[in-house]
Amino acid sequence: MVDKVHVKTTINGQEYEFLVEPYMSLLETLRDVLNLTGTKEGCNDGNCGACTVEMNGRIVDSCCVLGAEVNGGTINTIEGMATAEGLHPLQQAFLEEAALQCGICTPGFLISAKSLLEREPDADEHRIRYWLAGNLCRCTGYDKIIKAVQKTQATA
Amino acid sequence: MVATQEYKVIGTRPIRHDGLDKVTGRAIYGADVKLPDMLYGFVLRSPHAHARIRSIDTSAAEAMPGVVAVMTANDMPEAADELVDLGEGAINFSHASDHIMAMSKAKFKGHPVAAVAATSTNVAREAVAAIKVDWEVLKSAVTVDEALAPDAPVILDGWVGDDLGEKSTKPNVGSHFRHEFGDIEKGFADSTTIIEHRYDLAMVHQGYIEPHNGTAIWDQEDRVRLWTSTQGAFTVRTQLAGILQLDESRIKVTPTEIGGGFGGKIPIYVEPLAAILSKKSGGKPVRILMDRPEVFEATGPTPGGWVSVRLGVKDRKIIAGDADIRFDAGGFPGSPVGAAAMCVFSCYDIENTRIDGWDIIVNKPKTAAYRAPGSTHVAYAIECIIDEICEELDLDPIQFRLDNASKEGTRRGDGPIFPRIGNIETLEAARDSAHWNAPLDKNPGNGNVRGRGIANGYWFNVGLKSSVNLSVNTDGTVMLIEGSTDIGGTRASIAMQAAEVLGIRAEDIIPTVVDTDSVGYTDVTGGSRTTYATGFAAYKAAQNLIDELTARAATIWDIPEDEVVFEDGKFSSKSDPELSMTFKEIAGKLNETGGPVSSTGAVDLENAGGGFAVHICDLEIDPETGKTDVIRYTAVQDVGKAIHPSYVEGQMQGGAVQGIGWALNEEYFMSDDGQMVNSSYLDYRMPTSLDLPEIETVIVEVPNPIHPFGVRGVGEPPIVPPVAAIANAINDALGIRLREAPMNPGRILEALKEKNG
Amino acid sequence: MHPFDYVAATSIAEVNSILAQHGNRARPLVGGTDLLVQLRGGRFDLDAVVDIKGVPEANVLELNGALKMGSAVPLAVMYEDQAVRDAYPGLIDCAELIGGIQIQSRASMAANLCNSTPSGDTICPMIVHSAQVNITGANGDRTVAVEDFCTGPGRNVLEDGEWVLDIVFPAPASGFGAAYERFIPRNEMDIAVAGAASSVTLDGSGKITDALVALASVGPTPVFVTAITDLLVGKEPTEENFVAAGKIAYDAVSPISDMRGTIEQRRHLSGVLTRRTLTKATERAKAG
Ligand SMILES: Cc1cc2nc3c(=O)[nH]c(=O)nc-3n(C[C@H](O)[C@H](O)[C@H](O)COP(=O)(O)OP(=O)(O)OC[C@H]3O[C@@H](n4cnc5c(N)ncnc54)[C@H](O)[C@@H]3O)c2cc1C
Ligand code: FES
């Protein structure tokens, strides 16, 4: 047996301190250890983006990261996207544009799209589609997701 | 023709009621269920497509620290050999039980043979790896043709299928049926043009992003509680009762939010195993989550197989049609070949038709429904052949379809006479669309070529049973309790129908999807039925609520009930214009005037309005590599009445894109020994956002006369035309007819090579 | 999954000591986009993974004429560097098409090389840039040319205890241009059916003084086709010559048929992509 690893990290602006099996993914850590189940699992091998979180300022598939790796780092998940002031404009646009059907992909898309708009507020449609290609959605055909991102750009 | 009735709520685009939870990560899906003292299950699956189990040794797994329970098929209750209808498909419980856990023989790779419950998923996985199975590997058959060959292995021991009313002499025939009308021989004899071709399709998967899951407690009073993401909690209850041999009343199924289904989350897989492991663990909750390879290898994809169609034409009229449809059912009978037969000729009015359907058992996962199951397959064949006829006779593809279109009174290929349908209106809308009228530059100058294709598609939709309860709050809002799981905005579309009747805002209805103990029986969210049938139940419940409130108004005003009218959201007296109350006002008075008011509505609808979808597709193809990009796409569809147009468009777009993936790249790529070798998203190749253009939508509204608001099913028709539309566009671009899906770059290259020598 | 330990190393010596201690039961971890997926899929077991992202020398991205790229530098960090973009567009080609943004944010070129699949998209571009791999370990350092690094599918020259510290790309000569293109049926998130990297160097008169072509996914290792160099050196960068180079590529490769493509398709694509990347590399060479 291997010993658990002690991890201190900041998630959604909050300090967290916990023990985790060294071989556990960040996705499992968030969901099973920290009960942050807003981040979803679709494939567990980096191909669907449902598990997307922001780690140290970049989006990653949390299923391809070890929980132990985030020691000393900063994580942002879907649970931190809305604030006491209200929804993030992307969340509002997703609602208004009906950019979700089943919603299982939605947290991942929101985290990815937020990262894009923070870096490239004027990204064109092709760039948005490229940036979101690591997130699969099987329900919407992506059309309304792209439109919701564009609407957020237009109202920013 | 477009619906003209004016509505206040219907046709608007309110924010869906469950939206907030789903954009904030709060919504609880199946995998998010966590119960105190919960154990984690994992399933041992057959590594072989076809193999007899000589013995299973679970002792090493049982001895592992952290392992609480181990089960095999010996722990499955013996289930009855009877067929039960599930809405979109039927189930035989002894087959279902054998499917859930293989009794003596694995019939497909991934077939469960044992399962473990342990204190962590990792321990459960390690324990499963420690179970030893002594396999006798058998010859496998994975295609229709292999399974029908004289030397085919017997897959389902003891099975004798029905072959046109006789006992089949071939072991792997699930069934063979025929629908025949008119005089087919004469029809072809009179035809001046006859075209016949066979179209082959690979097995494909629904591809929903959320894997299957189940969390169960089987307690010491033999009560089972199950949390799962399913298209139908009641259908799960029926299946569990049959497989676990318990009365339905002992089972409570709580549907969680569901991450996509498309027909694939009607059958159950891990749920009974979680229940049995719970029982063996002394009633501890057990949760089993599938991983992605398990979803591909061991749930219910839609069949591969082939469709051969022959059409005879005289004077621009199709006068004879003959179809032979053969689907691989998977390891047990029950492919959607019956539905395919209902759809194959349904876009056309053809006097003389014959349809043969074959359901063939093969060593692949047992198929389940996938959005208009079977109709995409047959549309691929017939819509391409229609295109060939137009090419040969130099006819306009939309005009020819219009000249032969089915309409009210036409006999469908399997017998029934069409009621009012919107086939012609949908074709006309496509003909008049911006896309169809925009010129296409076939040689854009970069060495690529472009082509445009069109195809029609039909799905009959289903009605079935739904229940809704309403209760009035004193603030004038209404609670709506329903049993239909919401996969894409149905809380909103159902609530909107109740709101329309009650004269209140959609936001003033608070819909909740509840467990099987808490509402009347409701069939699956499938068959494009939820907005139609559960919406109908909501309409009825709302009417009943108005009746109750009318009576209450009469009591309050002390006038006869028939003096009270409800109009424009107001109760008023026919004779005294002073007496008038809004819905909200009367709601506020309920507690002082006799107490709470609630109502129920239940429906059992035999019919639904069929729906037609016409898709137009522009492609750009790199002839040097075969790379194909969809550059413009329009989906036109008769939806009867769009309750919430955004979610109607969403269904049209999502279905179209699944069809595009099916046409171009998706497939179960099978090895010679019957293994699916691409059971990951990486190699299954579903479309990403970068693979698609905007999906334009044109909503046609030909009201369904049997629904109060004219609703037709919306979810399924849009997956029917894409494969054919893309095949026709490829032909337009390159002059090659691809008769095997997926029409991937490799196949395009091969066909081009053949053509150009 | 077999339980393993996680060590966040902060120095070369620490990495060396852990790798030496565990032999082939430990491996370096960068983005984990191969390693963690393979461990979970049961491809092999480990007792420890050594995270090298905390080793300063592995995080170097230094453009000083030549480019030195630490083995832990994520693709995204590399392609977001404008100076690197300007100097090495042929490397940017491959960095921007691996996985999606989530993968590019974690994965490194060196790890792609160390994973050593023939389809690895960065390996052929590194070959045609004549990159050198600096290997370190408890038993000392050595340098290997990228084209000599891979020895078979998933196999390479690294001995137990050795790891890659960084990769050095020579400064692009004047008149140098490079390009990479792969064929996939989708537009992202896919593994190359075939890929081609080309570089050309032109002299003042526009003649080819050097041309390197390497092909991905069409053999047990990346295929470095030196016969194309022999053909093109001294010639003009014409369509005709590049078509001839494509023919050589067609014959030089030894692909297999699998779920991603057939032998014939891969040969054909090798030819097409060779011609296309030579053309693009030439355009870049001319643009300076
Ligand atoms: C969804 C998805 C899409 C992908 N798409 C592509 C693609 O388009 N093209 C492509 O080529 N690949 C692709 N990959 C594979 C993978 O992302 C790449 O190979 C990537 O470059 C690996 O980098 P990493 O840092 O994540 O590697 P890791 O997983 O951290 O390491 C990979 C291997 O190299 C070893 N290693 C790492 N660093 C060193 C070192 N310094 N010295 C010695 N050994 C070392 C590791 O031990 C491991 O065996 C994809 C993977 C996923 C999950
Ligand atoms: S679950 Fe991580 S990418 Fe799919």
Ligand code: FES
């Ligand atoms: S909304 Fe269902 S997967 Fe995207």
